[in-house]
Amino acid sequence: MSQGVAPNEGAAEIAAHHGQNVLEIIDLRTHFFTQVGVVRAVDGVSYSVRAGETLGVVGESGCGKSVTALSVLRLVASPPGRIVGGAIRFGGSNLLDLSESEMEAIRGNEISMIFQEPMTSLNPLMTVGHQIGEAIALHQGLSANDAMDRAVEMLRRVSIPEPERRVHAYPHQLSGGMRQRVMIAMALSCNPKVLIADEPTTALDVTIQAQILELMRELQETFGTAIMLITHDMGVVAENADRVVVMYAGRKVEEADAKTLFEAPGHPYTRGLLGSIPKLDVAARLDAHRNRLTEIKGMVPSLHNLPKGCTFAPRCEFATGQCHAAYPPLVQYRPGHTIACWHAERLLAVPL
């Protein structure tokens, strides 16, 4: 029973390569061909995930952050979706060139994913032990008994009380937080190099969210897994990510280390986003009159009818003629700090 989930035998190797890219997304284009036209959900996005780090990917609904993740695992529903361009480099190959069976050997094994709503991603007719064991048996060729022992061990790793008993439970018998722990146990059961977490705590209460985020930090330290943390919650990113990618309307608009992104952001969208969130410590200080939040006027453009030029320009207070005429290139303004804005240099000079 003590198969022992040894911390990834590659953990030392990962540590030695800490900071090297394990996953590279290059100029990815994922479009949806619908009756109302082509929806450019992801339109030329590039970013990399480095060994052992947590990369935060933030943006509002429809910005393409989840579609990017699904594209990495080639899980975009087709039709209507199709990856129409770009490359995804992982372990020396381009995932977009692999056959379906080659992809199956990677999914849930070398790259795994956890989703927002664990109830819809767990099979309600199978015990959680069976579901965790299934992935282990498939990818690691263990017998059913050994796989079940390993499942118990994984449940213990994610701090589920009485794992020997809970391994026989069905998903509906567990609370939301417990189900998300099961999802994490399943995702980490094969020691993946990359874990994609898509809004992993959005459906949970804050005290449970704090438990799950702490668990993810602990497991990352033990296993050395690189985490791609996709979320709309800037607070979750600020407290967990090493680096951050900000997306807007299908494109990456800014990328920086977490400290820079939160203390000296350059893109007007990032700055607007940070200004529009009520902050607990500030809110408590406000007098009876309460300050107004900084608004980003208007709304996200529809993806099949994007404005010409910079897609953020219609909502941007700094927009000029140049912005409405042409989309700005992504430029590295400081080491590791990339921004797609014609006025970035000027904005960087102004403190937040």
Added chain:
Amino acid sequence: MTGPAATATPGNGVQPLVEVRDLKKHFPILKGVFARPAGMVYAVDGVSFHIDPGETLGLVGESGCGKSTVGRTLLKLLEPTAGQIIIRGEDITGHDQGQMLPYRRQMQMIYQDPYASLNPRMSAGEIVGEPFAIHRIADGAERRDRVAALFERVGLRPELMNAYPHEFSGGQRQRIGIARALALNPELVVGDEPVSALDVSIQAQIINLLMDLQDEFKLSYLFVAHDLAVVEHLSHRVAVMYLGRIVELTDKTSLFDMPLHPYTEALLSAVPIPKYSARSRERVILRGDVPSPINPPAGCHFHERCPYAHARCREEAPALREVVPGHFAACHLHDSGVKFPLEKPAAANGA
């Protein structure tokens, strides 16, 4: 002993708009063909508070704590099991539908999901104008003008009056819901998670709108939400609920600076703050899940997860008491005066 009713009696001499005293709402769990009661959900289990004119009281808590049920029961959309609801000094607890009608005009609600709370077969203009029809107030051209004025006030173009809900974005639908709530010039608006389904940039627009409307129309809000940062931003005072009871109630600055209930302390420390410097702060991480309101733990409902719990907490439910003037908390730790920061009971443990 200062009972829970103390919160209902404001010290400043102003007559509160709303007073709620020891409100309870229990839902029977029905089983079998004959729908025999097989148990009880203690959704709201003895809650008292007041709201002053022009004030926002925030009601915060995790799923299942009963915060939405408080909002609905206050508007008598649900019949209270026990307790009193007093509007401007008049007890409306026993009022029937007919007697409630004049009060309905003064008390409105904004819902969380702007997709589910608007009738898809009615145009936006009809939805906002419906309160006028129900209360037979304005007709024809006059109604159209008043609806158009409401549209403008909440930031919608009046041309959109003929559009149907599916033609609007989430933020615009929430504006329609707000316009409908404002139609009859209410005094009290209950917002049940009115911004939690919206993206942050849109959320900021709606929060600002709600604050502007409050100043303009001197509205009182009961703002029900799970997001502590949003609640603190909008509220003057905040009540924290846990499993059907208010565990702490005070002005927002005191709540943040000097949380006197262990649950509030944990909640404040669990909320992620969007600042890089927030990483280094100390966190209290609670063990376990929120227990079910069907079979709540004996004594203090929070004792199973509380890092400070001692023997008495397992047996006796603490009353909500005024620990510091204006600052109420339901916790045995404060029996012998204010304890802040909270300190774990020493040898008394487990006795």
